[in-house]
Amino acid sequence: MPHADSSYIPSTITTKSEFYDHVVSHLEALLEGERYWVTNLAQTSAILYHSYLASSLYGGESINPVINWCGFYLHPPSSKTTSSNSPLLLGPYQGRPACLKIKPIKGKGVCADSFLSNQTLIVNNVEEYPGHIACDGETKSEIVIPLRNDKNLIIGVLDLDSTLFKTFDQDDKNGLERIVDILKKGCDWS
Numbered sequence: 001m002p003h004a005d006s007s008y009i010p011s012t013i014t015t016k017s018e019f020y021d022h023v024v025s026h027l028e029a030l031l032e033g034e035r036y037w038v039t040n041l042a043q044t045s046a047i048l049y050h051s052y053l054a055s056s057l058y059g060g061e062s063i064n065p066v067i068n069w070c071g072f073y074l075h076p077p078s079s080k081t082t083s084s085n086s087p088l089l090l091g092p093y094q095g096r097p098a099c100l101k102i103k104p105i106k107g108k109g110v111c112a113d114s115f116l117s118n119q120t121l122i123v124n125n126v127e128e129y130p131g132h133i134a135c136d137g138e139t140k141s142e143i144v145i146p147l148r149n150d151k152n153l154i155i156g157v158l159d160l161d162s163t164l165f166k167t168f169d170q171d172d173k174n175g176l177e178r179i180v181d182i183l184k185k186g187c188d189w190s
Helices: 003-007 016-031 037-054 110-117 170-186
Strands: 067-074 088-095 121-123 141-148 154-162
Touching (some): 037 088, 037 170, 141 170
Antiparallel strands (some): 121 141, 141 154
8 A cells, every 4th residue: 555545534434533543553554663753753743634634524625624733843852851941843744834943831832731731732722722822823723742752751742733613522632642652652762
């Protein structure tokens, strides 16, 4: 199967749980044998973004995609702890141009808050989130998942934005946490 076909979502998939089972199985196959973290994060953002575009659960192949950004913000490898003032730097992603740096300061955006709290954050309406950073004015909701390395240290976040309010739920949280767990175990982070 060509690699690009990994993001094809069969019409028989009708629930988010099935969607994530499908994406996880294809992601594991794509990443098999590859441990370089940049490559794996790039493949992950691509398969997620294009799978959302292909899924009727997330608006299908509409002119205006529901998921308008999917990617990573990473803490510089030289920073040993999450308390460092070093910013989160833009990593591999799919979508429009984005903020290059995010300061990890509480209340300075969903990515910063997720990184500092080490918790997945689901925001149903970004306009109501204190300190939200608007990289794309079309974004209405967001989910951010902490990314950990093989030593269980938080090293960044996986960030997804949507053009609709209340896009993300517990099924998305569970599925995306499975995906960052694959990356945690399947990458050489040093």
